[in-house]
Amino acid sequence: MLTKGSKAYSILKMKCPRCHDGDIFFNANPYVLSQFGKMHDRCPVCDLKYDMEPGFFLGAMYVSYGLGIAVAFPSGFIFSQLFPDLKLYQVIGLVLIEIILLMPILYYLSRSIWLNIFVAYRKN
Numbered sequence: 001m002l003t004k005g006s007k008a009y010s011i012l013k014m015k016c017p018r019c020h021d022g023d024i025f026f027n028a029n030p031y032v033l034s035q036f037g038k039m040h041d042r043c044p045v046c047d048l049k050y051d052m053e054p055g056f057f058l059g060a061m062y063v064s065y066g067l068g069i070a071v072a073f074p075s076g077f078i079f080s081q082l083f084p085d086l087k088l089y090q091v092i093g094l095v096l097i098e099i100i101l102l103m104p105i106l107y108y109l110s111r112s113i114w115l116n117i118f119v120a121y122r123k124n
């Protein structure tokens with residue numbers, strides 16, 4: 001599944017959606033905070049312009065929202081099963097802490113997914 005040419009490869013490895021060779025971010029590890037969010041303007045390999053139009057990455061917020069929901073609800077369920085004595089507000093608090101800790105990876109993934117929605121892999 002994680003082979004070049006699949007969307008999952010590009011998304012999870014933070015590679016250019018068109019050539020699957022160039023990096024999207026300066027550093028694919030979102031927890032290197034000194035370089036957090038720093039993206040190449042263009043793919044260093046195939047020259048694809050990542051920020052295709054002004055505000056292009058605003059749409060990634062919707063992806064990020066969806067990812068957040070997809071993490072929050074199962075986590076809330078798991079926390080409530082693991083710690084049955086917790087009150088609802090405590091479970092929500094745990095989920096919020098989890099989401100905050102995961103924010104960097106959700107941010108990176110959402111941009112990577114957003115790019116992959118619009119750009120297809122092209123074998124060169």
Ligand SMILES: [Zn+2]
Pocket residue numbers: 016017018019020021022043044045046047048
């Ligand atoms: Zn490329």
